[in-house]
Amino acid sequence: MKKQEKKYLSTSEVADILGISRVAVFKKIKKGEIPAEKIGRNYLIDCKDISSALSDTITPKEKKFITGATGSVINEYEEALRRLAKE
Numbered sequence: 001m002k003k004q005e006k007k008y009l010s011t012s013e014v015a016d017i018l019g020i021s022r023v024a025v026f027k028k029i030k031k032g033e034i035p036a037e038k039i040g041r042n043y044l045i046d047c048k049d050i051s052s053a054l055s056d057t058i059t060p061k062e063k064k065f066i067t068g069a070t071g072s073v074i075n076e077y078e079e080a081l082r083r084l085a086k087e
Contacts, residue, residue: 011025011042
């Protein structure tokens with residue numbers, strides 16, 4: 001039996017993923033930057049909506065840096081990464 005993936009996240013989980021506070025998540029929800037469904041006193045955020053919010057928090061300069069750093073790591077540690085993947 002496959003492990004079922006979670007479809008919705010809490011505001012705390014979204015805050016951890018985006019690296020921001022829960023208050024900042026609530027502000028983004030209020031501004032309409034993160035679509036959310038209010039259930040009772042809580043908000044639930046669909047997982048598919050996180051990717052757009054995440055791309056908004058990373059600047060093009062940061063994306064370029066991350067891409068370069070990832071390439072450097074792969075070039076330098078390619079063999080070690082392959083061996084780890086087999087384990």
